[in-house]
Amino acid sequence: MDNDDALVLRTEGLTKRYGDRVAVDGVSMTVRRGEVYGFLGHNGAGKTTTLRMMLGLVRPTAGGATVLGHPAGRPDTTARVGALVEGPGFYPYLSGRDNLRSLAHYRHLPRTEVERVLSLVDLTARGDDAYKGYSLGMKQRLGVAAALLGDPELVILDEPTNGLDPAGMADMRELVVSLARDGRTVLLSSHLLTEVQEICDRVGVIDHGRLLREAAVTDLRGGITVRLRATPHDTALAVATRLAGPGGVRTLPDGALGVDLPASAAPDLTRALVTAGADVHEVAPSERTLEEVFFEMTTPGARATRPESTTSPKEPVS
Template sequence: MHTSDLVVETTALTKRYRGGQLAVDSLDLKVRRGEIYGLVGPNGAGKTTTLRMLVGLIRPTAGTALVAGHKPGAPAGLRRIGAVIENPAFYTYLSGRDNLRVVAHYGGIAETAVDTALEEVDLLPAAKGGYGSYSLGMKQRLGVAAALIKEPELLILDEPTNGLDPQGMVEMRGLIKSLGTAGRTVLVSSHLLSEMQKICDRFGVIQNGRLIAEDELADARQAGLLIRGNPAGRVRVALERVAGAKAIAVRDGAFMVNADHVQAAEIHRALVRAGVEITELRPAERSLEEVFLEITGGRQ
């Protein structure tokens, strides 16, 4: 892959705090242009520390990084990045629109960008309202709007659904998916695996500051074939003849067969010959939570 295809690239990025705490350990991370990339891991895994290094809020102890073509914290790079790290903070006595006007003023950005950003996060109708009266979901979206007013090439969001109620999570999920369009790249971190599963194009799993899995998550979720049919006894006999008894398990009343899609046709023919009424035969997938627990050995 050419470097120009990467918006974020780190090599052995490491952060050790005073006292010896190793927060990020030799992290090699690659985020491609135009994708929504999820940095997934339990609380304390090193996600926020990584993002803080990428935008120049803290310096790494060792290793290198290029973000939007520049070293972290370089003014030329920051002009191409919008970020919400941890919790967004605004003036409680100002309206949502006036808070963004302040951000635009200090960033040297035209005020015309304020309403455009508010509209993109669906806050334009509430723009006149005081920030102190906003719900948590609205506050999170205003933080995203502040990151958008300079029309960034890369958007970095740290735990954007943290603390939101179910409806707020649905709204934020839809917003993130819409933001990852028109060539914009989104790097989002979360410990909520089920939410990330619905948002991201690609994942990296981080644990104890190390990237322990990447890319292969999509393949790892493949769990063979799921088969339902009647009578169940005849289904089992036919499957054992084709795949062997050790390749078969039963889950929630369905037969799970350790076989790939190439074998599906052979299995289908065997079931038909056995006189089975097939009600379901499809690829099965494990949840991201199951894959994560397998990769980490069940350690949280």
């Protein structure tokens, strides 16, 4: 049970319908103070609509969100939250620096704050260039800089690495980690699951508007299991299933078998395969990636066998 004092954000039964279409369906999730929380889902799964309800930009059909101890959308709460949702929007003929200065002026922030956030996203040298001449990655950096104005307690970033090259993605990853290290809370929506695996403490997986699972990254991935290659395949599958149980064996993308046995069981598995007449090519410790878990959870077959993840019609906005 989460201590309310440790929570920065909580949603309870958060729901949004557009006519007969359900965009978000009863989402209840929590984000704890000082963590990096990954919000995962395919395009159209309901991520952005959920984020917009958290920010008070969209009114829920049912349920609600509490941010920093208050209902979402209150002005005093919004001032303590920085967000980049659905891409940045700036005046095209103003420079990046002047765009940020206009935002800072509106919020009664000093110009030194503009220079601070430009430095954080490595745009100081290009700050005087017109926004219309920025690359997609530079526009994304400026959007993140705008979200960091005023040193917010909670930072909500929707696909912040969109358009960045590998070096820019690495810089953004380090920035997100440093924000949490300095005591801020980051809610990160991303489709780059490798990055989420590296930097997030917990994740929530949403599919067709419903939250399938919320857990620590390590718990979601599970422990170290066994990767198996042996022929004939049918014999290997039968032996592995006998030892691991009917639900304990899966076929990996490259054709190998993932067997839900501890690595210490590898010798017993090998002996059983040899006794059954199989040729063993590989038995090695294996740990599932977040990407593998995500696709297992969100494939149609997985949804069909998971009663709590009944699908709803797709939302009109991703």
